[in-house]
Amino acid sequence: MIEQPAIEAGLRETGKAIDMTVPITSGLDSSIDGSTWTGELGKVRWDYTVFFVTLHALALLAIFPWFFSWSGVVALLVGTVVFGQLAIPIGYHRLLSHRSFRTPKWFERLLVTLAMCTAQETPAHWVAWHRMHHSHSDRHDDPHSPRRGFFWSHVNWLVHESRSRLATFSMYEKYSRDILADPYYRWIERLPSPAGVFFLAHAVLYALVSTAICMFIYGNTAEAYQLSASLFLWGVVLRTVWVWHITWSVNSITHLFGYRNHETSDDSRNNWFVTLLTAGEGWHNNHHADPASASVQHRWWEIDINYYVICLFGKLGLATHIIRPREKRQAV
Numbered sequence: 001m002i003e004q005p006a007i008e009a010g011l012r013e014t015g016k017a018i019d020m021t022v023p024i025t026s027g028l029d030s031s032i033d034g035s036t037w038t039g040e041l042g043k044v045r046w047d048y049t050v051f052f053v054t055l056h057a058l059a060l061l062a063i064f065p066w067f068f069s070w071s072g073v074v075a076l077l078v079g080t081v082v083f084g085q086l087a088i089p090i091g092y093h094r095l096l097s098h099r100s101f102r103t104p105k106w107f108e109r110l111l112v113t114l115a116m117c118t119a120q121e122t123p124a125h126w127v128a129w130h131r132m133h134h135s136h137s138d139r140h141d142d143p144h145s146p147r148r149g150f151f152w153s154h155v156n157w158l159v160h161e162s163r164s165r166l167a168t169f170s171m172y173e174k175y176s177r178d179i180l181a182d183p184y185y186r187w188i189e190r191l192p193s194p195a196g197v198f199f200l201a202h203a204v205l206y207a208l209v210s211t212a213i214c215m216f217i218y219g220n221t222a223e224a225y226q227l228s229a230s231l232f233l234w235g236v237v238l239r240t241v242w243v244w245h246i247t248w249s250v251n252s253i254t255h256l257f258g259y260r261n262h263e264t265s266d267d268s269r270n271n272w273f274v275t276l277l278t279a280g281e282g283w284h285n286n287h288h289a290d291p292a293s294a295s296v297q298h299r300w301w302e303i304d305i306n307y308y309v310i311c312l313f314g315k316l317g318l319a320t321h322i323i324r325p326r327e328k329r330q331a332v
């Protein structure tokens with residue numbers, strides 16, 4: 001339920017969904033074209049930078065055979081589905097950012113809790129950034145347009161402090177009021193380094209449970225410790241880095257490479273490779289043309305697995321008010 005939709009931001013409601021097809025101006029130089037962006041980089045966020053670099057360095061350990069196990073590979077694949085498909089694209093993106101379907105509150109909070117374990121910011125922050133992206137796509141106030149360079153749109157925008165505390169507060173006011181109406185999401189916001197806290201908590205829990213299972217099966221042996229290390233490296237470290245990159249590739253690759261079905265006012269593209277990585281998010285030009293829709297499948301072969309999962313949720317009673325593509329909405 002949308003208690004306080006961010007209508008002030010100019011985000012318009014279409015039926016039950018928030019339609020972000022209409023660009024808004026915030027009065028903050030949004031008339032400046034992104035291709036001529038000349039602004040300064042913000043201060044480097046060293047906490048983010050050190051965390052990103054450390055996790056990438058640890059992920060490289062996966063090249064050593066000692067850390068390899070097929071159980072680790074399965075943990076990576078299952079983790080990618082849970083965190084890289086259910087939590088971020090379906091939870092943070094289609095459910096929270098676009099309200100393209102509804103779920104029982106407990107299920108929404110479960111998806112948000114999983115998303116918090118990916119070290120990708122709080123729901124209010126993620127949603128605010130994403131709605132801002134739709135409102136200013138590839139213009140000055142787009143937080144991650146590749147018109148400022150591929151590396152900027154992929155990760156550099158995350159490690160630079162681009163706005164003051166006051167500006168962040170007003171961004172929340174403008175784009176995330178409906179998210180912050182939920183007491184659980186407000187509680188998350190008040191934690192010190194909330195994404196870090198959730199990430200650490202889930203990593204410790206995962207390590208304890210997986211080590212206990214390995215020791216139950218193999219006893220207190222070197223084999224048990226080796227398998228535990230493999231499960232942690234592949235199932236937490238490598239999976240987190242992998243889910244970062246597939247999420248970031250939607251911001252970078254799909255605004256640079258691919259074809260366009262719709263002449264939208266931004267540079268969004270449909271990219272089959274990113275679609276494969278993200279189970280549907282790569283049909284990004286389709287998404288920008290109709291962001292309210294729960295489906296980004298505009299041609300029969302543009303398979304959108306995330307939408308099928310949402311439909312499956314519907315069959316299980318976990319999703320209602322699923323917004324169909326615009327042509328089908330208008331046909332009714």
Ligand SMILES: [Zn+2]
Nearest residue numbers: 133268284288
């Ligand atoms: Zn986009």
Ligand SMILES: [Zn+2]
Nearest residue numbers: 097130134291
């Ligand atoms: Zn979106």
